[in-house]
Amino acid sequence: MSVLPPVRKDRIIAQLPMFFTKEAALHTKDEFNPKVKTACQQQKTGTVGFKISKVIVVGDLAVGKTCLINRFCKDAFDKNYKATIGVDFEMERFEVLGVPFSLQLWDTAGQERFKCIASTYYRGAQAVIIVFDLTDIASLEHTRQWLEDALKENDPTGILLFLVGTKKDLISPAQYSLMEKDAIKMSEELKAEYWAVSALSGEGVRDFFFRVASLTFETNVLAELEKSGSKRIGEVVRINSNTNNLYASSKKKQPNCCQ
Numbered sequence: 001m002s003v004l005p006p007v008r009k010d011r012i013i014a015q016l017p018m019f020f021t022k023e024a025a026l027h028t029k030d031e032f033n034p035k036v037k038t039a040c041q042q043q044k045t046g047t048v049g050f051k052i053s054k055v056i057v058v059g060d061l062a063v064g065k066t067c068l069i070n071r072f073c074k075d076a077f078d079k080n081y082k083a084t085i086g087v088d089f090e091m092e093r094f095e096v097l098g099v100p101f102s103l104q105l106w107d108t109a110g111q112e113r114f115k116c117i118a119s120t121y122y123r124g125a126q127a128v129i130i131v132f133d134l135t136d137i138a139s140l141e142h143t144r145q146w147l148e149d150a151l152k153e154n155d156p157t158g159i160l161l162f163l164v165g166t167k168k169d170l171i172s173p174a175q176y177s178l179m180e181k182d183a184i185k186m187s188e189e190l191k192a193e194y195w196a197v198s199a200l201s202g203e204g205v206r207d208f209f210f211r212v213a214s215l216t217f218e219t220n221v222l223a224e225l226e227k228s229g230s231k232r233i234g235e236v237v238r239i240n241s242n243t244n245n246l247y248a249s250s251k252k253k254q255p256n257c258c259q
């Protein structure tokens with residue numbers, strides 16, 4: 001018997017949420033991968049439903065990392081700045097295509113003096129959210145360094161990257177379109193999916209986290225399918241161990257179908 005309460009109704013994802021802009025999306029498909037949909041329908045998603053995926057949120061001090069997380073997890077906004085000391089985390093439970101899925105959102109400190117504590121928590125991330133302030137071009141420039149630091153602690157293959165501009169409420173549409181050009185260029189360079197949000201008004205925040213949850217879920221299920229596929233290959237090797245079957249004994253990684 002499960003001891004966890006049911007997933008909140010507003011955390012149920014039945015459709016793949018859209019990207020923010022086609023020019024800087026991790027992928028532009030409008031539906032979940034068919035293999036993932038089938039696996040969910042047949043309840044063959046392996047351990048995905050029991051796992052917790054780690055997501056780290058990094059970026060300069062006061063760009064709005066804590067406010068972004070608090071808007072989504074608590075539907076709250078604090079206009080007073082309270083620096084995060086070291087790290088903090090929030091758990092969010094979703095249901096994606098009928099399968100339970102949890103994200104652990106790690107809110108790290110942007111202040112230099114806390115950076116070495118925060119960076120010890122970077123390891124094991126499945127997604128990295130790099131945050132910058134849409135009113136501060138320097139914070140966008142610094143995203144390169146934040147990503148480099150996050151990737152030092154992680155295997156860059158298979159990790160999902162998101163670049164998020166915050167405080168959209170503070171700039172005019174004209175200023176925003178100028179900033180967006182630079183942000184999209186940076187997304188291409190970092191190979192990250194770009195989003196612009198406001199934690200004050202809530203604009204884009206829910207859509208953004210739904211996209212993070214969905215793409216992380218999709219990647220996890222595909223990895224699980226690949227793993228169970230290679231186990232089956234392993235069984236074939238045992239049965240036919242006296243034959244020299246190149247394909248059956250090959251340990252070569254299958255291409256990721258999500259790409």
Ligand SMILES: Nc1nc2c(ncn2[C@@H]2O[C@H](COP(=O)(O)OP(=O)(O)OP(=O)(O)O)[C@@H](O)[C@H]2O)c(=O)[nH]1
Pocket residue numbers: 059060061062063064065066067068078079080081082083084085108109110111166167168169170197198199200201
């Ligand atoms: N107008 C506006 N202000 C925001 C928004 N997001 C954050 N802020 C303000 O920006 C300041 C910093 O926000 P935080 O979320 O604490 O910043 P942080 O990135 O967590 O900072 P560190 O923990 O020091 O790394 C606070 O005064 C917030 O109220 C937003 O979307 N709009």
Ligand SMILES: [Mg+2]
Pocket residue numbers: 065066067082083084107108109110
């Ligand atoms: Mg903070």
